[in-house]
Amino acid sequence: MNENLKNLLLEQSHEIGFSMVRICAPSDIPSAASKLDSFLKKNHHGSMNWMAERIEWRGNPASLWPDAKSIIMLADNYSPNHDPLHILAHRNRGAISVYAQNKDYHEVVKKKLKKLGRWLIQQENSTQIKVFVDTAPVMEKPLGAAAGLGWQGKHTNLVSRDLGSWFFLGAIFTTLELPKDTGEEDHCGSCSACLDICPTSAFPAPYELDARKCISYLTIEHAGPVELSLRDQLGNRIYGCDDCLAVCPWNKFAKEANEIGYHARTELKAPKLSELVTLDDNSFRKLFSKSPIKRIGRNRFVRNVLYAI
Incomplete structure:
Protein backbone atom coordinates (compact mmCIF):
# COMPACT_ATOMS: atom_id res chain seq x y z
CA MET A 1 0.00 0.00 0.00
CA ASN A 2 2.46 2.65 -1.28
CA GLU A 3 4.99 1.92 1.49
CA ASN A 4 7.87 3.08 -0.69
CA LEU A 5 6.03 6.30 -1.58
CA LYS A 6 5.40 6.96 2.09
CA ASN A 7 9.12 6.68 2.85
CA LEU A 8 9.90 9.09 0.03
CA LEU A 9 7.19 11.41 1.37
CA LEU A 10 8.83 11.45 4.80
CA GLU A 11 12.17 12.37 3.26
CA GLN A 12 10.68 15.08 1.07
CA SER A 13 8.66 16.66 3.89
CA HIS A 14 11.77 17.02 6.03
CA GLU A 15 13.72 18.41 3.08
CA ILE A 16 11.02 21.06 2.62
CA GLY A 17 11.31 21.97 6.28
CA PHE A 18 8.55 20.19 8.17
CA SER A 19 9.53 18.79 11.57
CA MET A 20 7.24 15.77 11.60
CA VAL A 21 4.84 14.00 9.24
CA ARG A 22 2.29 11.33 10.07
CA ILE A 23 -0.69 9.84 8.23
CA CYS A 24 -4.23 8.94 9.23
CA ALA A 25 -7.50 8.16 7.49
CA PRO A 26 -10.51 10.49 7.26
CA SER A 27 -12.45 8.10 9.51
CA ASP A 28 -9.91 8.15 12.36
CA ILE A 29 -11.56 10.84 14.55
CA PRO A 30 -14.93 9.24 15.44
CA SER A 31 -15.32 11.12 18.76
CA ALA A 32 -14.47 14.59 17.38
CA ALA A 33 -18.06 15.44 16.40
CA SER A 34 -19.54 14.70 19.83
CA LYS A 35 -16.79 16.66 21.61
CA LEU A 36 -17.34 19.62 19.33
CA ASP A 37 -21.09 19.42 19.89
CA SER A 38 -20.56 19.49 23.67
CA PHE A 39 -18.20 22.47 23.35
CA LEU A 40 -20.75 24.40 21.31
CA LYS A 41 -23.72 23.55 23.52
CA LYS A 42 -21.85 24.98 26.51
CA ASN A 43 -21.27 28.13 24.47
CA HIS A 44 -17.57 27.79 25.14
CA HIS A 45 -16.85 29.11 21.65
CA GLY A 46 -18.07 32.59 22.59
CA SER A 47 -18.59 34.78 19.54
CA MET A 48 -16.73 32.44 17.18
CA ASN A 49 -19.94 31.50 15.39
CA TRP A 50 -18.01 30.05 12.47
CA MET A 51 -17.19 27.05 14.67
CA ALA A 52 -20.86 26.05 14.57
CA GLU A 53 -20.87 26.07 10.77
CA ARG A 54 -20.25 22.93 8.70
CA ILE A 55 -20.21 20.73 11.81
CA GLU A 56 -20.64 17.64 9.65
CA TRP A 57 -17.41 18.50 7.83
CA ARG A 58 -15.48 19.23 11.01
CA GLY A 59 -16.50 16.00 12.70
CA ASN A 60 -16.20 13.82 9.64
CA PRO A 61 -13.48 14.76 7.14
CA ALA A 62 -14.91 12.28 4.65
CA SER A 63 -17.93 14.56 4.35
CA LEU A 64 -15.67 17.48 3.44
CA TRP A 65 -14.12 15.54 0.56
CA PRO A 66 -15.55 12.02 -0.02
CA ASP A 67 -12.74 11.10 -2.45
CA ALA A 68 -10.01 11.52 0.18
CA LYS A 69 -8.40 8.25 1.24
CA SER A 70 -5.56 9.56 3.41
CA ILE A 71 -4.75 12.67 5.40
CA ILE A 72 -1.10 13.68 5.67
CA MET A 73 -0.61 15.64 8.88
CA LEU A 74 2.48 17.81 9.22
CA ALA A 75 4.06 19.65 12.12
CA ASP A 76 6.12 22.83 11.71
CA ASN A 77 8.24 23.71 14.73
CA TYR A 78 8.16 27.33 15.92
CA SER A 79 9.85 26.89 19.31
CA PRO A 80 11.33 30.19 20.59
CA ASN A 81 14.91 30.73 21.77
CA HIS A 82 13.73 32.67 24.81
CA ASP A 83 11.32 32.27 27.71
CA PRO A 84 8.05 33.90 26.59
CA LEU A 85 6.94 34.28 30.21
CA HIS A 86 9.86 36.56 31.11
CA ILE A 87 8.28 39.65 29.56
CA LEU A 88 5.21 39.40 31.79
CA ALA A 89 7.20 40.96 34.63
CA HIS A 90 8.03 44.04 32.52
CA ARG A 91 4.73 45.87 32.55
CA ASN A 92 5.88 48.75 30.34
CA ARG A 93 6.35 46.26 27.51
CA GLY A 94 3.74 44.38 25.49
CA ALA A 95 3.64 40.58 25.45
CA ILE A 96 2.89 39.24 21.98
CA SER A 97 2.31 35.53 21.51
CA VAL A 98 5.38 33.76 20.13
CA TYR A 99 3.59 32.62 16.99
CA ALA A 100 2.85 36.23 15.98
CA GLN A 101 6.30 37.74 16.49
CA ASN A 102 7.24 37.39 12.83
CA LYS A 103 5.55 36.16 9.65
CA ASP A 104 1.99 34.89 9.45
CA TYR A 105 2.31 31.12 9.86
CA HIS A 106 -0.66 30.54 7.54
CA GLU A 107 1.42 31.81 4.63
CA VAL A 108 4.60 30.00 5.63
CA VAL A 109 2.95 26.62 6.23
CA LYS A 110 0.69 26.83 3.17
CA LYS A 111 3.69 27.51 0.94
CA LYS A 112 5.39 24.38 2.25
CA LEU A 113 2.20 22.32 1.92
CA LYS A 114 1.76 23.34 -1.70
CA LYS A 115 5.37 22.48 -2.45
CA LEU A 116 4.95 19.03 -0.92
CA GLY A 117 1.64 18.61 -2.71
CA ARG A 118 3.22 19.38 -6.08
CA TRP A 119 5.93 16.83 -5.36
CA LEU A 120 3.31 14.22 -4.48
CA ILE A 121 1.45 14.80 -7.76
CA GLN A 122 4.73 14.40 -9.64
CA GLN A 123 5.12 10.95 -8.06
CA GLU A 124 1.54 9.89 -8.76
CA ASN A 125 -0.02 11.80 -11.64
CA SER A 126 -3.51 10.49 -10.93
CA THR A 127 -3.62 11.70 -7.36
CA GLN A 128 -5.61 14.71 -6.25
CA ILE A 129 -4.87 16.82 -3.18
CA LYS A 130 -6.29 19.60 -1.04
CA VAL A 131 -4.15 21.53 1.46
CA PHE A 132 -5.39 23.07 4.70
CA VAL A 133 -3.78 25.21 7.38
CA ASP A 134 -6.34 26.54 9.84
CA THR A 135 -8.37 27.89 6.91
CA ALA A 136 -11.26 25.42 6.50
CA PRO A 137 -13.66 23.34 8.64
CA VAL A 138 -10.92 20.84 9.45
CA MET A 139 -10.17 19.77 13.03
CA GLU A 140 -6.40 19.66 12.80
CA LYS A 141 -5.72 18.80 16.43
CA PRO A 142 -7.78 15.58 16.59
CA LEU A 143 -6.39 14.60 13.18
CA GLY A 144 -2.85 15.31 14.35
CA ALA A 145 -3.42 13.13 17.41
CA ALA A 146 -4.95 10.35 15.32
CA ALA A 147 -1.99 10.43 12.96
CA GLY A 148 0.51 10.28 15.82
CA LEU A 149 2.04 13.77 15.79
CA GLY A 150 1.23 14.03 19.48
CA TRP A 151 -1.69 14.00 21.89
CA GLN A 152 -4.16 16.69 22.94
CA GLY A 153 -2.93 17.86 26.31
CA LYS A 154 -4.98 19.13 29.23
CA HIS A 155 -4.73 22.62 27.68
CA THR A 156 -6.47 21.11 24.58
CA ASN A 157 -3.47 21.84 22.35
CA LEU A 158 -1.37 19.16 20.75
CA VAL A 159 1.76 18.07 22.62
CA SER A 160 4.67 16.17 21.08
CA ARG A 161 7.39 14.23 22.85
CA ASP A 162 9.87 15.79 20.40
CA LEU A 163 8.50 19.30 19.88
CA GLY A 164 6.68 20.04 23.11
CA SER A 165 3.77 22.44 22.55
CA TRP A 166 5.47 24.65 19.95
CA PHE A 167 4.34 23.57 16.49
CA PHE A 168 1.89 24.52 13.79
CA LEU A 169 -0.28 21.99 12.00
CA GLY A 170 -0.92 21.56 8.31
CA ALA A 171 -2.91 18.93 6.44
CA ILE A 172 -2.89 17.46 2.96
CA PHE A 173 -5.96 15.47 1.98
CA THR A 174 -5.21 13.06 -0.86
CA THR A 175 -6.97 10.47 -2.97
CA LEU A 176 -3.96 8.19 -2.46
CA GLU A 177 -4.28 5.42 0.08
CA LEU A 178 -1.12 5.60 2.15
CA PRO A 179 -0.07 3.41 5.12
CA LYS A 180 -1.43 4.88 8.37
CA ASP A 181 0.53 5.66 11.49
CA THR A 182 -0.50 4.87 15.05
CA GLY A 183 -2.04 7.53 17.25
CA GLU A 184 0.04 8.83 20.18
CA GLU A 185 -0.85 7.97 23.78
CA ASP A 186 -1.57 10.65 26.36
CA HIS A 187 1.59 11.42 28.36
CA CYS A 188 0.27 14.24 30.56
CA GLY A 189 -0.02 11.97 33.60
CA SER A 190 -0.78 13.82 36.82
CA CYS A 191 0.77 17.10 35.59
CA SER A 192 -1.53 20.12 35.80
CA ALA A 254 11.97 21.20 21.89
CA LYS A 255 14.71 22.77 19.78
CA GLU A 256 14.71 26.31 18.42
CA ALA A 257 12.82 26.65 15.16
CA ASN A 258 14.89 26.42 11.98
CA GLU A 259 12.37 28.43 9.97
CA ILE A 260 13.68 32.00 9.81
CA GLY A 261 10.15 33.29 9.37
CA TYR A 262 9.34 32.15 12.91
CA HIS A 263 12.29 33.86 14.62
CA ALA A 264 11.08 36.83 16.65
Whole structure:
Protein backbone atom coordinates (compact mmCIF):
# COMPACT_ATOMS: atom_id res chain seq x y z
CA MET A 1 0.00 0.00 0.00
CA ASN A 2 2.46 2.65 -1.28
CA GLU A 3 4.99 1.92 1.49
CA ASN A 4 7.87 3.08 -0.69
CA LEU A 5 6.03 6.30 -1.58
CA LYS A 6 5.40 6.96 2.09
CA ASN A 7 9.12 6.68 2.85
CA LEU A 8 9.90 9.09 0.03
CA LEU A 9 7.19 11.41 1.37
CA LEU A 10 8.83 11.45 4.80
CA GLU A 11 12.17 12.37 3.26
CA GLN A 12 10.68 15.08 1.07
CA SER A 13 8.66 16.66 3.89
CA HIS A 14 11.77 17.02 6.03
CA GLU A 15 13.72 18.41 3.08
CA ILE A 16 11.02 21.06 2.62
CA GLY A 17 11.31 21.97 6.28
CA PHE A 18 8.55 20.19 8.17
CA SER A 19 9.53 18.79 11.57
CA MET A 20 7.24 15.77 11.60
CA VAL A 21 4.84 14.00 9.24
CA ARG A 22 2.29 11.33 10.07
CA ILE A 23 -0.69 9.84 8.23
CA CYS A 24 -4.23 8.94 9.23
CA ALA A 25 -7.50 8.16 7.49
CA PRO A 26 -10.51 10.49 7.26
CA SER A 27 -12.45 8.10 9.51
CA ASP A 28 -9.91 8.15 12.36
CA ILE A 29 -11.56 10.84 14.55
CA PRO A 30 -14.93 9.24 15.44
CA SER A 31 -15.32 11.12 18.76
CA ALA A 32 -14.47 14.59 17.38
CA ALA A 33 -18.06 15.44 16.40
CA SER A 34 -19.54 14.70 19.83
CA LYS A 35 -16.79 16.66 21.61
CA LEU A 36 -17.34 19.62 19.33
CA ASP A 37 -21.09 19.42 19.89
CA SER A 38 -20.56 19.49 23.67
CA PHE A 39 -18.20 22.47 23.35
CA LEU A 40 -20.75 24.40 21.31
CA LYS A 41 -23.72 23.55 23.52
CA LYS A 42 -21.85 24.98 26.51
CA ASN A 43 -21.27 28.13 24.47
CA HIS A 44 -17.57 27.79 25.14
CA HIS A 45 -16.85 29.11 21.65
CA GLY A 46 -18.07 32.59 22.59
CA SER A 47 -18.59 34.78 19.54
CA MET A 48 -16.73 32.44 17.18
CA ASN A 49 -19.94 31.50 15.39
CA TRP A 50 -18.01 30.05 12.47
CA MET A 51 -17.19 27.05 14.67
CA ALA A 52 -20.86 26.05 14.57
CA GLU A 53 -20.87 26.07 10.77
CA ARG A 54 -20.25 22.93 8.70
CA ILE A 55 -20.21 20.73 11.81
CA GLU A 56 -20.64 17.64 9.65
CA TRP A 57 -17.41 18.50 7.83
CA ARG A 58 -15.48 19.23 11.01
CA GLY A 59 -16.50 16.00 12.70
CA ASN A 60 -16.20 13.82 9.64
CA PRO A 61 -13.48 14.76 7.14
CA ALA A 62 -14.91 12.28 4.65
CA SER A 63 -17.93 14.56 4.35
CA LEU A 64 -15.67 17.48 3.44
CA TRP A 65 -14.12 15.54 0.56
CA PRO A 66 -15.55 12.02 -0.02
CA ASP A 67 -12.74 11.10 -2.45
CA ALA A 68 -10.01 11.52 0.18
CA LYS A 69 -8.40 8.25 1.24
CA SER A 70 -5.56 9.56 3.41
CA ILE A 71 -4.75 12.67 5.40
CA ILE A 72 -1.10 13.68 5.67
CA MET A 73 -0.61 15.64 8.88
CA LEU A 74 2.48 17.81 9.22
CA ALA A 75 4.06 19.65 12.12
CA ASP A 76 6.12 22.83 11.71
CA ASN A 77 8.24 23.71 14.73
CA TYR A 78 8.16 27.33 15.92
CA SER A 79 9.85 26.89 19.31
CA PRO A 80 11.33 30.19 20.59
CA ASN A 81 14.91 30.73 21.77
CA HIS A 82 13.73 32.67 24.81
CA ASP A 83 11.32 32.27 27.71
CA PRO A 84 8.05 33.90 26.59
CA LEU A 85 6.94 34.28 30.21
CA HIS A 86 9.86 36.56 31.11
CA ILE A 87 8.28 39.65 29.56
CA LEU A 88 5.21 39.40 31.79
CA ALA A 89 7.20 40.96 34.63
CA HIS A 90 8.03 44.04 32.52
CA ARG A 91 4.73 45.87 32.55
CA ASN A 92 5.88 48.75 30.34
CA ARG A 93 6.35 46.26 27.51
CA GLY A 94 3.74 44.38 25.49
CA ALA A 95 3.64 40.58 25.45
CA ILE A 96 2.89 39.24 21.98
CA SER A 97 2.31 35.53 21.51
CA VAL A 98 5.38 33.76 20.13
CA TYR A 99 3.59 32.62 16.99
CA ALA A 100 2.85 36.23 15.98
CA GLN A 101 6.30 37.74 16.49
CA ASN A 102 7.24 37.39 12.83
CA LYS A 103 5.55 36.16 9.65
CA ASP A 104 1.99 34.89 9.45
CA TYR A 105 2.31 31.12 9.86
CA HIS A 106 -0.66 30.54 7.54
CA GLU A 107 1.42 31.81 4.63
CA VAL A 108 4.60 30.00 5.63
CA VAL A 109 2.95 26.62 6.23
CA LYS A 110 0.69 26.83 3.17
CA LYS A 111 3.69 27.51 0.94
CA LYS A 112 5.39 24.38 2.25
CA LEU A 113 2.20 22.32 1.92
CA LYS A 114 1.76 23.34 -1.70
CA LYS A 115 5.37 22.48 -2.45
CA LEU A 116 4.95 19.03 -0.92
CA GLY A 117 1.64 18.61 -2.71
CA ARG A 118 3.22 19.38 -6.08
CA TRP A 119 5.93 16.83 -5.36
CA LEU A 120 3.31 14.22 -4.48
CA ILE A 121 1.45 14.80 -7.76
CA GLN A 122 4.73 14.40 -9.64
CA GLN A 123 5.12 10.95 -8.06
CA GLU A 124 1.54 9.89 -8.76
CA ASN A 125 -0.02 11.80 -11.64
CA SER A 126 -3.51 10.49 -10.93
CA THR A 127 -3.62 11.70 -7.36
CA GLN A 128 -5.61 14.71 -6.25
CA ILE A 129 -4.87 16.82 -3.18
CA LYS A 130 -6.29 19.60 -1.04
CA VAL A 131 -4.15 21.53 1.46
CA PHE A 132 -5.39 23.07 4.70
CA VAL A 133 -3.78 25.21 7.38
CA ASP A 134 -6.34 26.54 9.84
CA THR A 135 -8.37 27.89 6.91
CA ALA A 136 -11.26 25.42 6.50
CA PRO A 137 -13.66 23.34 8.64
CA VAL A 138 -10.92 20.84 9.45
CA MET A 139 -10.17 19.77 13.03
CA GLU A 140 -6.40 19.66 12.80
CA LYS A 141 -5.72 18.80 16.43
CA PRO A 142 -7.78 15.58 16.59
CA LEU A 143 -6.39 14.60 13.18
CA GLY A 144 -2.85 15.31 14.35
CA ALA A 145 -3.42 13.13 17.41
CA ALA A 146 -4.95 10.35 15.32
CA ALA A 147 -1.99 10.43 12.96
CA GLY A 148 0.51 10.28 15.82
CA LEU A 149 2.04 13.77 15.79
CA GLY A 150 1.23 14.03 19.48
CA TRP A 151 -1.69 14.00 21.89
CA GLN A 152 -4.16 16.69 22.94
CA GLY A 153 -2.93 17.86 26.31
CA LYS A 154 -4.98 19.13 29.23
CA HIS A 155 -4.73 22.62 27.68
CA THR A 156 -6.47 21.11 24.58
CA ASN A 157 -3.47 21.84 22.35
CA LEU A 158 -1.37 19.16 20.75
CA VAL A 159 1.76 18.07 22.62
CA SER A 160 4.67 16.17 21.08
CA ARG A 161 7.39 14.23 22.85
CA ASP A 162 9.87 15.79 20.40
CA LEU A 163 8.50 19.30 19.88
CA GLY A 164 6.68 20.04 23.11
CA SER A 165 3.77 22.44 22.55
CA TRP A 166 5.47 24.65 19.95
CA PHE A 167 4.34 23.57 16.49
CA PHE A 168 1.89 24.52 13.79
CA LEU A 169 -0.28 21.99 12.00
CA GLY A 170 -0.92 21.56 8.31
CA ALA A 171 -2.91 18.93 6.44
CA ILE A 172 -2.89 17.46 2.96
CA PHE A 173 -5.96 15.47 1.98
CA THR A 174 -5.21 13.06 -0.86
CA THR A 175 -6.97 10.47 -2.97
CA LEU A 176 -3.96 8.19 -2.46
CA GLU A 177 -4.28 5.42 0.08
CA LEU A 178 -1.12 5.60 2.15
CA PRO A 179 -0.07 3.41 5.12
CA LYS A 180 -1.43 4.88 8.37
CA ASP A 181 0.53 5.66 11.49
CA THR A 182 -0.50 4.87 15.05
CA GLY A 183 -2.04 7.53 17.25
CA GLU A 184 0.04 8.83 20.18
CA GLU A 185 -0.85 7.97 23.78
CA ASP A 186 -1.57 10.65 26.36
CA HIS A 187 1.59 11.42 28.36
CA CYS A 188 0.27 14.24 30.56
CA GLY A 189 -0.02 11.97 33.60
CA SER A 190 -0.78 13.82 36.82
CA CYS A 191 0.77 17.10 35.59
CA SER A 192 -1.53 20.12 35.80
CA ALA A 193 0.98 22.92 35.10
CA CYS A 194 -0.95 24.29 32.13
CA LEU A 195 -4.21 24.37 34.07
CA ASP A 196 -2.69 25.95 37.16
CA ILE A 197 -0.94 28.82 35.39
CA CYS A 198 -3.96 30.09 33.43
CA PRO A 199 -4.55 33.69 34.64
CA THR A 200 -8.29 33.58 33.94
CA SER A 201 -9.08 29.96 34.90
CA ALA A 202 -10.20 29.24 31.34
CA PHE A 203 -10.11 25.47 31.85
CA PRO A 204 -13.30 24.24 33.58
CA ALA A 205 -11.72 20.77 33.64
CA PRO A 206 -8.68 19.04 32.16
CA TYR A 207 -8.95 18.76 28.36
CA GLU A 208 -11.74 21.37 28.32
CA LEU A 209 -11.42 25.04 27.35
CA ASP A 210 -13.91 27.86 27.84
CA ALA A 211 -12.71 30.24 25.14
CA ARG A 212 -14.74 33.09 26.61
CA LYS A 213 -12.15 33.30 29.41
CA CYS A 214 -9.08 32.56 27.31
CA ILE A 215 -6.76 35.54 26.87
CA SER A 216 -5.95 34.49 23.31
CA TYR A 217 -9.66 34.65 22.49
CA LEU A 218 -10.18 37.91 24.39
CA THR A 219 -7.29 39.74 22.69
CA ILE A 220 -7.73 38.30 19.19
CA GLU A 221 -11.25 37.05 18.47
CA HIS A 222 -13.37 39.12 20.86
CA ALA A 223 -14.47 42.35 19.22
CA GLY A 224 -16.14 44.21 22.08
CA PRO A 225 -14.94 45.44 25.46
CA VAL A 226 -13.41 42.81 27.73
CA GLU A 227 -15.36 42.18 30.93
CA LEU A 228 -14.11 44.22 33.87
CA SER A 229 -13.60 41.05 35.91
CA LEU A 230 -11.08 39.76 33.35
CA ARG A 231 -9.17 42.92 32.45
CA ASP A 232 -6.67 42.80 35.31
CA GLN A 233 -5.74 39.22 34.41
CA LEU A 234 -4.78 40.30 30.92
CA GLY A 235 -1.67 41.91 32.35
CA ASN A 236 0.52 43.17 29.52
CA ARG A 237 -0.59 40.47 27.09
CA ILE A 238 -1.63 42.47 24.04
CA TYR A 239 -1.96 39.70 21.47
CA GLY A 240 -2.53 36.12 22.52
CA CYS A 241 -1.17 34.24 25.51
CA ASP A 242 1.48 31.52 25.76
CA ASP A 243 1.26 30.68 29.46
CA CYS A 244 -0.25 27.20 29.15
CA LEU A 245 2.07 26.29 26.28
CA ALA A 246 5.22 27.66 27.88
CA VAL A 247 4.97 25.71 31.14
CA CYS A 248 4.53 22.29 29.52
CA PRO A 249 7.36 20.03 30.75
CA TRP A 250 7.62 18.40 27.33
CA ASN A 251 9.07 21.66 25.98
CA LYS A 252 12.43 20.60 27.41
CA PHE A 253 12.81 18.40 24.32
CA ALA A 254 11.97 21.20 21.89
CA LYS A 255 14.71 22.77 19.78
CA GLU A 256 14.71 26.31 18.42
CA ALA A 257 12.82 26.65 15.16
CA ASN A 258 14.89 26.42 11.98
CA GLU A 259 12.37 28.43 9.97
CA ILE A 260 13.68 32.00 9.81
CA GLY A 261 10.15 33.29 9.37
CA TYR A 262 9.34 32.15 12.91
CA HIS A 263 12.29 33.86 14.62
CA ALA A 264 11.08 36.83 16.65
CA ARG A 265 11.51 40.24 15.07
CA THR A 266 13.35 42.53 17.48
CA GLU A 267 10.62 45.16 17.41
CA LEU A 268 7.93 42.59 18.30
CA LYS A 269 9.78 40.67 20.99
CA ALA A 270 9.24 43.27 23.73
CA PRO A 271 7.67 46.42 22.25
CA LYS A 272 7.11 49.48 24.42
CA LEU A 273 3.44 50.04 25.21
CA SER A 274 3.96 53.80 25.10
CA GLU A 275 4.98 53.53 21.44
CA LEU A 276 2.29 51.04 20.41
CA VAL A 277 -0.53 53.19 21.76
CA THR A 278 0.43 55.98 19.34
CA LEU A 279 0.09 53.84 16.21
CA ASP A 280 -2.21 55.27 13.56
CA ASP A 281 -3.71 53.14 10.80
CA ASN A 282 -0.77 53.53 8.42
CA SER A 283 1.92 52.82 11.01
CA PHE A 284 -0.08 49.83 12.29
CA ARG A 285 -0.34 48.31 8.81
CA LYS A 286 3.35 48.95 8.17
CA LEU A 287 4.51 47.38 11.45
CA PHE A 288 2.32 44.29 11.12
CA SER A 289 2.13 43.95 7.33
CA LYS A 290 3.37 40.34 7.35
CA SER A 291 2.15 39.41 10.83
CA PRO A 292 -1.11 37.68 11.80
CA ILE A 293 -1.69 40.68 14.09
CA LYS A 294 -2.82 42.73 11.09
CA ARG A 295 -5.97 40.59 11.01
CA ILE A 296 -7.49 42.14 14.14
CA GLY A 297 -7.03 45.71 12.93
CA ARG A 298 -5.62 48.78 14.62
CA ASN A 299 -8.61 49.57 16.85
CA ARG A 300 -8.78 46.20 18.58
CA PHE A 301 -5.00 46.10 18.95
CA VAL A 302 -4.84 49.54 20.56
CA ARG A 303 -7.74 48.48 22.83
CA ASN A 304 -5.51 45.68 24.10
CA VAL A 305 -2.59 48.06 24.57
CA LEU A 306 -4.77 50.44 26.60
CA TYR A 307 -5.86 47.58 28.87
CA ALA A 308 -2.18 46.73 29.40
CA ILE A 309 -1.30 50.32 30.26
